[in-house]
Amino acid sequence: MTAGGGTPSAPPPTSPSATPSPTASPSASPTPSSSGGSTVRVSTAKELQAALSAAVPGRTIQLADGTYTGNFKITAAGTAAAPITLTGSPNAVLTTATGGGYGLSLSGAPYWTVRGVTVTNAQKGIMVDASDHVLLDGVTVHHTTMEGVHFRNSSSYGVLRNSTVHDTGTAHDGKGEGVYVGTANTLTDRSDHVQIVGNTIGPNIGGENVDLKEGTTGGLVSGNRFDGNGLTNVNYDDSWVDVKGNDYLIENNTGTRTMNDGFQTHTQVAGWGCGTVFRGNRSDLTGATGGNAAKYAIDVTNYSAACPVTVTADNTVTGGTALTNPGVPVG
Incomplete structure (x- = not known):
């Protein structure tokens, strides 16, 4: 979206419920792992939040299949030599009790890997704040009212x-991007060199599939499949990817179903x-139904x-008006 997107939200509650997973035998005591760190196996929301709070570099937190209800927050830091891992199958589902707040947030928590789990029924799915070198790998995020x-x-x-994001921005007000990098209307959020690679984003994304904000630099959007079914053309929500940062590489992506561009x-x-x-x-x-008379695969609105x-x-490009808007060289 253009200016005004991504309105900051109130901080989410952080006290998860302790509803047990319907499966698994809990074991919250660290055990040695083959990687040289330790593994903590959890099967309830209470155990999960305790494990996140007690995480140390090199540790792996293994989620049993089941439902974990709460707003889960990570504040422990890993290191480059010993990142911390939270892992589970897509059947390990993090969900909030009310649909509010963040499903999973990392705040001041660099060098984490979150792998395989599902996050749903939240205001925002996965929030990464002031946390460098966070890898989200093979996660599924869906049914959020915002991003x-x-x-x-x-x-x-x-x-x-290698992740899947769909059914975001369920308020249908032109907000709720699939993936959002940076902050609107500021240059102080330097979320630089973010890579969005090999994902399936859409359908039913309430804002752009990917929104790259001013102030961010040097990212990569590569090998993704975008489905724009569900774009609203509200609040400038009319394309798969909107680039407002500098020096991005957008390559080898495939997009279908959009409003305009x-x-x-x-x-x-x-x-x-x-x-x-x-x-x-x-x-x-094909079938783009937005209000713009001309529809371009790549609309460079500020070329100079x-x-x-x-x-x-x-x-x-298939369908639409042309590959690019007039005056933009192709070569």
Whole structure:
């Protein structure tokens, strides 16, 4: 979305309920792992929050299949040599009691890996705040009233890969991006070098599938499948990816079903929205029903010599008006 998207929300409650998982035998005591750290196996919400609070570098927290109800918060820090891992199958489901707050938040918690679990029924799914080098791998996030995954407050070198995000922004007000990087209307949130790779994002995303805010730099959006079914054309919600940061690489993505354009760049603040490279993307604009008369696979709304954007000839488009808007070179 353009300016005004991603309105900060009130801090979520942090006291999870202790509803037991319907399966598994709990064992909350650390046991040695083959990686040299320790593994804590949990099967209830109470055990999970206790394990998150007590996490130390090198530890793995293993979730049994089941439902974990609460707003789960991570504040312990891993290290580059010994990251901390939270892992489970897609049947290990983190859900809130009321649909409010964050399903899983990392705050001041660098070097974590979150793998395999599902997060649902929350205001925001996974929030990464002031936490560098966070890897979200193979997670599923769905049915949130706002964003599915958000890297914020200068959370750099984060990665979302091999994951599925759908049914976000369920209020249908043009908010609720699938993946959101940075903060609108500020240049102080330097969530730089975030990678969004190999994911399936959509359908029923309430904002753009991916929104890259001004103030962020040097990220990668590669090999994703975007489904724009559910875009509302409200609050400028009319494309799969909107780039307002600098020096992003957008490559080898496939998009179907959109309102107006496939990919867009915007300058919300002078000097931003520049330096993006688009290559190898495949856009299907068939049936786009938004209000714009012209519909482009790549709409570079602020192209100039001072704010260059590169569109290579291996990008393709089906339907719509053209690959790019007039005046944007392709080569």
